[in-house]
Amino acid sequence: MTAPRLFRPAARLLSSRLISNPLRPAFQQGSYVPSICHSRRYATEASAKEVTVRDALNEALAEELESNPKTFILGEEVAQYNGAYKVTRGLLDRFGPKRVIDTPITEQGFCGLAVGAALAGLHPVCEFMTFNFAMQAIDQIINSAAKTHYMSGGIQPCNITFRGPNGFAAGVAAQHSQDYSAWYGSIPGLKVLSPWSSEDAKGLLKAAIRDPNPVVFLENELMYGQAFPMSEESRKNDFVLPIGKAKIERPGKDLTIVSLSRCVGQSVTAAAELKQKYGVDAEVINLRSVKPLDVETVIKSLKKTGRLMAVESGFPMFGVASELLALSMEYGFDYLTAPAVRVTGAEVPTPYAVGLENMSFPQVDTIVNQAAKLLRV
Known part of the structure; x- marks a missing residue:
């Protein structure tokens, strides 16, 4: 019974859909303030402005460099090249080489x-440049x-912030496509954040830089x-999100879907499809923080819906x-009306071929199919 369970998320993807999916591009168009959380409003049609996640991160870094002279950035190609993914674009020109520092290719160093x-x-x-390369420095991150x-x-x-892209990208194969959320989330002394939207990216990065603890x-x-x-x-520039507080991206009453990072968007899309196909009203929770984990929000939602599905791109074992x-078993067993379900990446090193890569990670229809099975609709 073990093997089918581990491969279950990938086994239900249809080959016809995989053939039709194009390769996903890595780039898509698109005085010191204390660490306190301000009251906030969410975007409205009148006040909203479209901002990419890249620009939100850049804005957060610029604001923290401006407000706190103790803050500086270092890493490979962060300065003259404006960052491998252009997150640090323009910061060298604005703050100079003592605050934005290019380093040799030596993560441990x-x-x-x-x-x-x-x-x-x-x-x-x-x-x-990617958290896969942080393996070279894992002794520094954990033991120091x-x-x-x-x-x-x-x-x-x-007070240190370790940041960069985590998980799989597109066509970069096994050695560049691992999700380290569970790895670092298991370590006492680390806080671990995983943003999805632009507001997540800006508010959480500012909170991470201000926090006196090491934050991944x-x-x-x-x-x-x-x-x-x-x-x-x-x-x-005073916008900061609290560490350890999840956000309900879509309210619902029939099913709780808890997710993080890119899978949040897939879960929101899947929830809309579940509503259209089956009339199911799914609640989607964006964890934002892996550690500390907002158990209260998850259990409160489970109490309302009676069913729980956890969605992530990491491996199924120990994730x-x-x-x-x-x-959910420890704190919400009495609220469960069906066994909780996990939808994860497959138990395989990430393949290079795009079709196999798509099979290795949750897709929208994976989430929809597993939810329909859980709800028996």
Whole structure:
């Protein structure tokens, strides 16, 4: 029974759909303030402005560099090349080479330098060209950054933000396509954030830079060029989102879908399809924060709907979805009217071929089909 369960998310994808799907482009068109959370308004038709995730991240970095002289950015190609994904575009010209620093291709080296700077009282933002490359520096991230504050009895904080694209992109194969949300989420001492929309990206990155703890900020390469409406308030330089608080992207009463990063958008689309096809009203929760996890929002939604589905692009074993299912059993067992379900990536290293790659990760119809099976519609 084990093997079918592990491959279940990929097994229901139809070959006809895979053939028709084009290759997904990596780029799509498209004084120091304390860490406090301001009241906010969501975007309305009158005040909304379309902003790409890339530009929202760039704006957050610029605002934090401007407001806090202790903040600086370092990483490969972040300065003269304006960033591998243009997230740091224009920052070198604006803030100079002492605040925006190009490094050699040595993750262990420049990550160790950044951790040392944080322990000395600065607030570095350490960019990895992809979090797959952060494996070279995992000793620095975990053994140095994550553990020092605790091991020092709270005497030595480590204010550092590790950021960059996480998970799979498009056509970059197994060694560039792994989701590290669960890896870092399992480590005491780290906070782990995973934005979806432009408001997520800006508000959470500013919160990460201001937080006195080491924060792992997991972006998604396929989201950089996507544009989202941002409210007038969210475009202000004092806009900060709270760490550890999920957002209900779509309210519903029949099914709770909990997701993160790029899968949030797929879940919202799937929820609309479920409504159109079956009349099912699904609630979609954008986790935003992997650690700390907003268990209260998830269980409150489960209490209302009675059914839970966790959607992520990571592997099925020991993942974020697995943790959500465990928590639903611990805190919401009495509310479940059916077994909770996880929809994840397949238990395989990511293939290079586009058809096989699509089969390896949740698609909208994967979510719809699994939800229909759960609801027996």
